[in-house]
Structures are given as C-alpha cells and as structure tokens.
Amino acid sequence: MKLVYRIILLLLCALGSLRSYGQHTEPLVSGSFQNLSVEEFARQLQAQTRYRFFFDSTAVQGVKVNLQVQAQPLSRVLQQALAPTTVRYAVDEDHNVFLTSGTALTTTLPGNFFQPGAVADVAATADTLTTIRGGRATSPAKLYEIGRPGAAKGATATVAGHIREAKSGEPVLGASVYITSPSIGASTDQFGYYALTLPVGAHILNIRGIGIKNTQRRIQLHADGKLEVEVEEDITALKEVRVEAEKDKNVAGLQMGVEKLDIKTIRQVPTAFGETDILRVVLTLPGVKSIGEGSTGISVRGGATDQNLILFNDATVYSPSHLFGFFSAFNPDILKTVELYKSAIPARYGGRLSSVLDIATRDGNKKKLAGSGGIGLLTSRLTLEGPIVKDKSSFIIGGRSSYSDWILRRLPDRSLKESAASFYDVSAHISHELDEKNTLYATGYLSRDRFKLASDTAYAYQNRNASLKWRHTFNNTLYGVLTATGSQYGYEVTSEKNPVSASALAFNLAQVGLQADFSYFRNAQHTVDFGASTLRYRLRPGRLTPQGPESLVEPDDLGREQGQESALYVSDRWDVTPRLAVSVGLRYSLYQSLGARDVYEYAPGVARSVYTITDTVHYGAGKTIATYHGPEYRLGLKYALSDRSSLKASYNRTRQYIHQLSNTASLSPTDTWKLSDAYVRPQVGDQFSVGYYRNFRNNTIETSVETYYKFMHDFVDYISGASLLLNHHLETDIINAEGKAYGVEFSVKKSTGKINGWLSYTYSRSLVRANAGTPAEQINGGKYYPSNFDKPHDVTLAGNYRFSRRFSTSLNFNYSTGRPITLPLTTYYLEGATRVFYSDRNAYRVPDYYRVDFAMNIEGGHKAKKLAHSSWTLSVYNLTGRRNPYSVYFKAQNGKINGYQLSIFGQPIPSVTYNFKF
C-alpha cells in the first residue's frame, strides 16, 4: 500500500510541475470537523471541493483533526486543520492534494510540495536522502544537518547565516525565515543575515523574500551552527511574490512609520523624464511632501528639508539631486532598497530631526559578469557587475550622464546657446568575503553638476562619498560592523564677464565618521542592538576670491567651522508575548563646536545686529566653543489585536546639529549649511505617533491609520530679508523658532493581483512660531504661522494594472493643498513706482496642486536564459497638462504690480526610455 502511494506520488510529480498554494481561486470549505481522522477529513473535503487527496494512510494514522470553518479557502482550511499536527500538505494545479507526515519526510521520503523545485529534485535525483554538513544550502529537497549530534547545550540551538541569491550571490534583504510549528521567525538584515533560535530537532525553514522564489530548507538541528542559504531569483519579480514575502509585515512588524521600497516598485512609478527617480517615488508616500514641483527637496511630516538624513550605504548625501532638483542623484540600476523612517527611528540613526532615508546598493553579481543600462531622452546610464573572486567577492559600478549640453547648444536663443548644463554620477561598490566570519564592503560615490548660464556665471557642485565596512561575526548570536564613512559636498560659482568684478564663490562641507554597530540575538525574545559613533564636520561656509589681475573683488573668507558629533546607543527589541512586542532604545549624543574661529559677542538684552557687537573672542584650533548634549529616546510598541490587526505606538526624540540655510521658496543649490555654535542651538524634535493596522483578504490588502504630533525646538528661521550668503555674523539673521506639526495618515495598499498599488490621504499641519527677542525679530507678531511645508490635505494614488507579464501600465494621481505664501495686501507709491505692502508671512496659499501621470512598461520575453533582457518605458508626466504653480511671484513693471505663476511642467511631458540588462 505504502509503495503504491509512493509511486503515484512520484509519477504525479514527474508529470506536471506543482504550484505553490494560494495562487488559484480556491473552492471554499465550510463545516465542522470534530475529532476526525485524516482519512475521514480528506474524504469530506474531497466531497466538498472535488479536489483529489493523496496520502500514506500509515503516515497519518492516529492524527486527529479539529476544526470549525465557514466559507474558508481550501488551503486555509488545510493550514488551520493540520497546523497542530505533524501532517503537511501540498496542492497542485490539477486539483490534487498531497498529505504527508512531517517527521516521516526527514528520513524516508521528501514529502512537502510547497515548491516546484522541490518536486523536480525529487523526481530527477535519487539522492533525496542525502544529508549535508556545511557548504551552501541550495536544495529544498536535501536535509542539512546543523551542529554535531549531541552537542546541544539545552533544548534549543541557534541556526544563523545568510540568504543569498543563487545566480548573483547577492544577499537578500528583509527576507522572512520561519518555522510554522512552533511559530518562530526572523527576517534577514541589511547583510542578508538571519539568526533563529529553535528547539533541537528537525525543522522546515520557510524562506520568503522580495524578488526570490518562495522556498524552504530542511534541517536537522543538533546544536548551534550555520546555514548559508542560496535561493533562486524570481526573474520577473511578480508582485505576488514580493507581497507574500512581507504580507503580514504591516500588522505583525514592530516598526511603525517606515516605508520600504524596492527598486522594482520604484521603477513602476512614472516620472517627468522617464528616468527612474527614487526621491520622486518617496514623495508619493503618505506623510512625505514635495516643497515644489521639479524639486526633490522633501518635507517629512511637516519637517524642514534639511531634517532628512539621506544615507547612501551609510555615508551622508547632502545634495541628493541633479540639475536643480529635476533628477535624483542616484543611479537606479545599482540600488537595492530604499527605506524611509518617518517615526520610531531606530536608535542606530541620529543627527536629523524628521526622517532617515536609507539607500542601499546591491552587492553585485558574485557568479558572472552582468550589466544593465538605459537610454533616455536626456540621460543614459550603464551598470556593470560581476565577481572578482567567484562566490567570494564582487563589484558593481554604475555611471550616468546627461547630454543636455548638446541640446542647449542647438537651441535658437543666444543666451541659452551660450549656456551649458551637464551632470554625471558614478557609483562603485565592492564586497569581499575574507572568510566565513569576516566580510569587507567598500562603496564610492561621485556626482557632479555643472552649469554655465549665458556665458557669464559658471556654476558647479559635487558630492563625494565613500564608506568602508568590515563585518565580523563573533558567533551565531553576535555580530558587529565597523564602518568608516566620508562625505563631501561643495559648490563653486564663478563670474568672469566683467574683469573688475570677476570672482569665484566656493562652499565646502566635509564629514568623516567612524561607527561600530553590534547586533546580539540573545534569544527568541530579545534582540539587542548597540554601538557608538563619532563624526567630524569640517565646513568652509563661503570663500570669495577675485579672478584675474583686474578684479577689484576683495577676497572674503568666512573661515572654517568644525564640529564633533558623537553618540552611544543601545536598543532592545523584546517580544514580551506573542501579541506584545516592545522596542526600547536610548541614544545619547554629544556635540562640540570647535575652533579655530572668531566669535562675536553681542550686547545682552537687545536684538543681535552688527550694531550691537561688543567684542570678538578668538578660539584656538580644537578649542571647544560650545557643547550640547542630550538623550534621544526611541520607544516602540506593538500589540496584536488579532492575526490581522494590530496597534502600534512610538515616541522618539531626535537632535540635529547641522542646519541648512535657505530663505528662498525653493531649495537652491547655493543654500549653505551651518553647524551649531554658540548662537545657533541644535534642533530638538519630539514625535508621538499611534497607528492602527489591519489587513484584509489574506493579507493582500493592507490598511493603516497613523497619527502623529511633533514638537520642534530651535527650528531655524530667518528674520525678514535675511542675508545668508557670505554673512560673517549669521546669528544676526537667524532666529531659533519653535515648530509643531501634527497629522493623520490613512493608507490602503493592495499588493497582489492585476490591479495593485496604494492610495493614501494625509491631513497634516506644520506651524512655526518666532516669538523670542524684540518685536523686530518676531515674525507675525510672535504667533504661530504656517511653515513653508504646511499643506493640510494630500491625496496620493499610485496604481498599476498588469495586462500580462510583459505589459503593464501605471497611473499616478496627486492632489495637495497649495503651499502657503505671503501675499501683497495693498500698494503704495514710493520712489517713482507703485510698490507692494505684504501680508503677514505665509498668511495665504497658492492654488492647489493636482497632477496625473501615466506610464507603460513593455518587457521583452521572460526566457530565463536569454542573452539580454530589455524593456521600454513610455510615460507621460502631467497627463492633464494642469499648470501647477511652481512658484508665484510679483513684479513691478512700468509702475504696475503684476502677479505671475510659473508652471514648470505646464503641459504633458512624454518620454521614452529603453532599458536593458545582460
């Protein structure tokens, strides 16, 4: 009898590939199954569903099923009924259900059919019983032994290792590794590392993740040990796969206020020039607002644009855009994931008030040389990757360049013809596995922009970043990462037309940092992260130098500023009960403003101005000018109300010691940065946030409501008519204002099916108050007024419709309240012209913003072994041609005041991009 079933099984397997459950419309099952044997249970289900059941009756002997269900899908019924038992099931396309005993599988017959590859292995190879020690776990059919038998110190042991893609050797981030009985799981970190503490014995590790095929590995856990897993890439990365991987993260994850995007999601969102733009996609997320069309300056939950920490493989990027913000400065081909933390910022991160945008690159293909690229209307890009030492080390290098220079030279307008505008960026990343316990990663990044406007003013800016990481695994439960980073941002503006006033203005900001981060998986309940970091800022805020012998420009130098920011942190993620998890973190940061510098002293009690300077104090090199320090609390809590819904709450405090100075309506590249000093205090922010999360329809629809309240102390604001360029006494033009922001974000996300995407609505306010000092220093009489980032209503829809695996369309919709503006209230006649008397600051608003974009993606064939994969992206930005005001301005022309609104994308902008991959 046993043999017959076995033969039937093998034959069936060889005949057709089996699909994992859940991808079909399944029959619904209702009924009460009380204390039934598996045979009886199967018989009843077969009657209801017409699915055929196969099982080995001896294997399921004695197993009883208890379940009461009402109109549930078959797979769910099976899952619920069999979860408490040792019996496992698989369903194939031909409506066959296979029941097998989990324990019997491990020694006699591979009996689980969750995954097609498993079946193929079983059918094709005879060594299904092979047990393997060490090496890379590539096969779901094989049994991997962990640890020496009998070496376990207790009833549990820890298995740890990396999950990598088999083809490229790239680590898989955020993949779930779990066993179902008992329910224990973990997800891989940024290195693809996981650690699971399980009862000693046989287990099936289920592995699910973004862009990989769902699979599992069978292990026999004897004692602590390693399991390096290689998994197959899902070539087209269907939405289903990705979503299923994290399908209950919305509800089950502890982290709130975090948005994670993988590059495949990013690529689907239409953009202005057909160029995949991560910042533009981040702007579609709830709580994130643009400060102006065509600008990548972002405001997160009412915070200022400088309050976002943008990390590129852990190195800070100061100017994340090209061409005044029309393109993001990151090559999409080398990116892996982008994570945005809006609240509950992990203790590991610090230094900015509002958010952390963590951008990670791929490691590169460890198996073979590969490349990808794209050709667009304004830019082209190329990326190469491959192994240096196979399976040990790999590189990835990507470059991107514009050819707008070429276009400008062909324009009829003379001043534009004499203009130049170009940019490029290059990123390179190398990872090298020294041995099993040590890995090195190195990243370099360079972006450069250059403009020359009407042969008069030449303008250039660049970002340079580098990071070096050494990751050391001490043992299965503890690993550490030592990271050294360097970032530099600078610009130079030169004007050479008039020899008398020919000059060059330069700005430079450099930072070097060192940090050590450790993760300790104490047990299944506790994961402890701790570490320390220190960061040195070197700032050259402005240097004006004459150009040429005739220039009368007097050299001016604002000198150098230096600061040291150091921090210690520890955080513990504690799963108190299966329902309740908390994360408690504390970061303590210390900042010192350092010499050498001359500091002005001002008469006490009066507004600081050049007229009230009383003394100048010189601080020697390395002398401390001012010290600020304080704790930063990071608390998070999750309570699962049910399998499908949870409540989360968080509180975090953040401190920021470096400030961007900009009093223009838009972000301008001539905006400078300022370190905290004796007068400019650090910004401190407190955010309270509560959210409710609920998933529907088998976790395919995620909904959430998050609400927050935020206080910002010593928010940087400016007096009226502040002068920020080459100002030796910036403290006279800056005021330390108070900010507050609050809001509620509703979000619905559907991740599977032909129609998928997300819809969010945000109501939020962001207010500022400058009520300190003399009336002249106050703004709007010291009352709260809307900040530049106050846009109360915001609706975003990012939707995709997939016609087939090769053809899909996406539609973006965005509506938001117009940004605040200061309006002219009345006019007067002075000095020969009619002039304007302005309202209180930001008392009115520009017209509402509304935009629809549309894109089509056409992919080439999906044959896995094809030489090169290609795709076309056709997109139309601003489909309805709405003239959204980029800016509103007023001009006195011939004695008359005229108001104008400039729309940058005043009509639909079509574009086409060709992408390839080999």
Place this chain on the structure above:
Amino acid sequence: MIRFNSRLRNYLAGALVLLLGSCVDKFEPEVLDTPQNYLVVDGFINLSGPTTIRLSRTKNEADAPVPVEAAATVTVLDDAGAAYPLPEQQPGTYQSAPLNLSSDHRYRLRIRTASGKEYESDLVAARQTPPIDKVSWELNNRGVQIYVSTHDEANATRYYRWRYEETWLFHSAYQSGVEYVDGTMQQRQEGIYYCWGSENSTAIQLGSTSRLSQDVLTDAPLRLLESNSLKLGIKYSILVKQYALTAEEFAYWEKLKKNTESLGGLFDPQPTQLTGNVHNLADTAEPVIGYVGAATVTEKRLFIDRTELGSILRFKTGYEDCGNPDTVLLADVPAYFSRPNLLPIEGVYVARTLIGYTGNPAVCVDCRLRGTTVKPDFWP
C-alpha cells in the same frame, strides 16, 4: 553676488520655459478687501538744496489715484534743535527753501498730519556724496547699456543709490504746417512736430563697494535701453543723480528693491515685511512706509546721438499705429477740423489749385500729447 544670483535665476527660468514647455500665467488672487491705510513718506533730507517730501497713503484699488496726505505740517530737525519748515507746495508735496545743512549734524523729519497724528523719523547721519566720475554707455547685444562710475578716495561712502531723469527728442508721425483756428485755416504758428519727452527712473538702482578693497565703482550698470528704443531715435540724454547711503539705509532700499522688483522667482527670497525709520510717536506698532535719509546729491549728464548708433538703422517711433492721412475736401473742412482730435497736416493741390487738406488724428500729429515743445535748458 546678489545680482548674479538673480541673473542665474532669470536664465534658468528662461531655460526651463524653453526646455520643458513651462509657462508663466497671470496670478490674480481675489482682491483682498483690507482696510489697511498706512502713511507713506517719500523723499530725503537734501543737505544742499531744497528738500522735497511727498506724503501719501497706501491704496487698495488698482486704478484709483494715489491718495495724498494733504495739510500736514512737515519739518526737518537737526540734533541741535534747529528746525526747517517744509511748506506744502501742492496737496501732499512739501518743500523747504534751498538749504545748506552742515554734515556734522544728524537730521530727522517730523510730520504732524491734519488729523493730529505725529510721526518722526530716526536721527540719521548726514552723508557727503562723492561726485560721479563718468556716465558711459556701450551698444552690446542686449541693447544700449548705460553705466555709472564713481569713487571715494576716503573710502567712506561705500553705499550708493542712483536716480535718473531721461530726456529725448522725438517727432510725431506727420509734420503739420497749418492749423485750423476759429474757422480759418492758417499757417501753423508753433511747431508741434518735434518734442522732448522725459521720464524719471522707477527702478531702485543701488551699488555698493563694501566688498571691494577700494571705494571704487567702475561701470556699474544703470539703465538698459532696447537698441531700437524710440528714445534713441534722434537724441537721448540721461541725468544721473547720485546719493550716498548709510549701511542701514542701503539695507532698506535693497529690501524694498527685492520685495517689489524680483520676488518669488525660482530661487528668490520670500517676501519680507519692511520696516522703515519713520514711526508714529503714539503707536510704534503702526506700520509707516519710508526711510528718510540725509545726504548731498551729485549729478552728471550724458547725451547719446543717433549718429553714434550707426549700426542701428530703424528705431521705434511710438507712432506705428498711425494710418495714412485722410484727404478732406475744402467743403468738408469746417465739419472735419472743428473736432479738436483731428488736425490738418498740409494742403492738397490739384494743378496748383487747393482742393482740400490732409488730416490725421491729433495723437499722430501733435507731439505735445507725449512731451513738450519747450527746449530744456541743458539741451545743446
């Protein structure tokens, strides 16, 4: 620095308009019914000559005339207590006798309005304005650019403001030799073909040498005329007046310029509230518009003759819309030319017999509608 940044902005905006199909639309927010009615003080204390102060009010309707502040008592005071009255010349305009004030004192303006409110400007230091070295021009591809150069050997002035008065000779579309007076056609007594037009500067022109090692301004751009401007058609003259400013006054004018001349462009600063140096003595919170400084004035005049612009062949005339003259037969002359808006040009003869006159609307014939026939004193 400020200047070239704003130029960068303009070019960038231009580039965007061309590259991206951007567009600039009128933005006309609903007229804000605000009852604001603030005093506006326009003028400065002239140390060597008559001081003229104009008082007006803010106005809320675009087309209404500027409401003047009439019947006020205006006085210049120095820090020693001396007072110089400014009697009202015409409603809202107050002017002193020519004064010769010492630059050792500090000065302020006192205003008492008809409604009894008292205003005073802050005491300001008197500034001696250095002479203008040169007013020059060049024809470049953007037009005729006029420059001003000055210097102060003492390196004390540093901040400059300029105003200018332009005067130009032009002629109407048709030269009229006859006039219709009291029912008879007669030889025209006074020519109405050539006139002098004039205009004062409306833009705030500032210059500063505060970042230069010497107080020398060379070829600071002052005025840009289109190369075919009608002002250049025959002969053009510009009188440049130079004022020395204090740093604070300079900051005020700079802010005023920023607020009203280039605002909210791509990277322009946000509008700002302006505070001048005039205050209501009873209520310091009341906004008063204007900054009253004290300085001497220096000036220099430049002429540009059409012959110097050899390469420019055609100039605008301002009379492009004028049609060809009508021929009015003698019988129709009384009916036609008794209308004051139609003027005769010359007689029409057929075989030496006068049969009528040509005529054209007065706006095309009488240049006095756009200028004056009185030759200015300075005109060569």
